Amino acid sequence: MSAPEPKGDGKPRLERVTLDVFKEVTWMELTPKERLRRSWAMRKRVRDLSTVHDRKLFPRP
Amino acid sequence: MIESFFRDLDASEVKYLLISGQASVLYGAATFSEDIDLWLEPSQANLERFRSVLSGHEARFYKLTPPFELEIMRRGHGFHFILPEGSNEPVFLDVMGCPPRTGPFSAVRDRSKSLETEWGAIPTIGIWDLVELKKTQRIEDYPVIGRLVLAAALQGLTRVEEVGWALTNIFTLPELRRFFEELPGVLDLWPEGQHVELREFGLHAVRDEDAAGTVERAVQELFQQRISVCQHADRIYWRPIIAELRAFRRDNRLMQEGELV
Numbered sequence: 001m002s003a004p005e006p007k008g009d010g011k012p013r014l015e016r017v018t019l020d021v022f023k024e025v026t027w028m029e030l031t032p033k034e035r036l037r038r039s040w041a042m043r044k045r046v047r048d049l050s051t052v053h054d055r056k057l058f059p060r061p
Numbered sequence: 062m063i064e065s066f067f068r069d070l071d072a073s074e075v076k077y078l079l080i081s082g083q084a085s086v087l088y089g090a091a092t093f094s095e096d097i098d099l100w101l102e103p104s105q106a107n108l109e110r111f112r113s114v115l116s117g118h119e120a121r122f123y124k125l126t127p128p129f130e131l132e133i134m135r136r137g138h139g140f141h142f143i144l145p146e147g148s149n150e151p152v153f154l155d156v157m158g159c160p161p162r163t164g165p166f167s168a169v170r171d172r173s174k175s176l177e178t179e180w181g182a183i184p185t186i187g188i189w190d191l192v193e194l195k196k197t198q199r200i201e202d203y204p205v206i207g208r209l210v211l212a213a214a215l216q217g218l219t220r221v222e223e224v225g226w227a228l229t230n231i232f233t234l235p236e237l238r239r240f241f242e243e244l245p246g247v248l249d250l251w252p253e254g255q256h257v258e259l260r261e262f263g264l265h266a267v268r269d270e271d272a273a274g275t276v277e278r279a280v281q282e283l284f285q286q287r288i289s290v291c292q293h294a295d296r297i298y299w300r301p302i303i304a305e306l307r308a309f310r311r312d313n314r315l316m317q318e319g320e321l322v
Contacts, residue, residue: 028212032087032176039086040063040179042093043150052095053153056199057141058125 062118062146063097067180069114076102077111078173079185080160080194087176087185090208096153100186102166103134103158111156115322120144122316123153127309129316134158137302142322161298162193188213192230196291203288207236214244225252228259232284234277241266256283 027035046052070077079087082094101111108131123141127133134140137159143151163169172187186194192209195202210230218224224247231237237259241247245267251260258279265272272280309315 027092028089028215030089032089033178035086035089035092036083036178036180039083039091039093043095046095049095049150049153054124057096057139057155059198 063144063152064180066114066118066144067183069117070111071181073110073114075110075114076104076107076166076170077184078166078170079183080157080191081155084185084191085195085205085209087178087183088188088191088209088212090205090212096155098155098157100160100166100169101134101156101158102170103131105131108134108158112322115142115144118144120154120322122318122320122322124318125306125310126316126318127306128314129322131158136305137161137298138306160194161295162196163190189226196295198292198295200288200292203232203284204236207231207233207240211236211240211243214240214247218244218247218250221250221252224250225255228252228255229287232288234281234284237262237280238266242269256280258283 030038043049078100079098080100081098082091083097085091086094101107108129112129120142122129123143126141127138129140135158137157140156142154142156144154146152158166169186169190170184172190174185174187175182176185188209192206192213195206195209207230210227214227218227227240227247231240241263245263248260248263248267258276261276262272262280265276271277306315
């Protein structure tokens, strides 16, 4: 996989990263083990995990 | 580190299921989730076993976490922790004992699957239960639900009720198109009472044609309606829990963020 580093204003670019993965491999054809391995490795590409996490978990009304 | 956490859950006989984002990744319906969500069997003994594993891994409380007590867990609250992960970013760990729209833990565990991963064999919520769990207020969850349905469908749908379940739980056009392309036979198992526009869309999809704009718009509207119903139900579900969480904050009863478990 060669998804590009997130660029721009420093905000996490999750949609872009995940879409790249869908393009490059047939995700469904991987084993669950391989999917989790690749997905977990993607954490390193996200600049601010806590922002991503908080935005999902504690959305502003 | 994360492997040893799951190893210790097993060694301590903690009863849990992997749910939400990482479960969706394992089933192929999502490609990324930044956290780990667990459903703990809501019993005092299990909670104590889990607390002990957390403590052994120097877990800390994260934001907006109510007192980690069984009664509060049974009222549907979520508990948020961070696990140190060596020199890497810490792992966000979110835990519930009674998540929304699911049955009791024991019944859901009976339908769960043990999936082999680099973290060991992980007990993972079954796809049908995961579909219910994902009907949140987040619009991003709805394509994931569709892909979960696809994952279940690719394992084989043989009964009319299963086709009905699938057609009721796809909320997005690309996933609906893929569903018909992969499983054209479902058009012969068409459940009574299902929307005709879905069938119309399916007939075009299996012929590799674009459906007429009116059909596509009708399906889109149906999906939007269904999503709104789910989002509304989820909002109503969380209202009293959020109100109680606010009361905990007002009364200074939330766990101190950063404090060791």
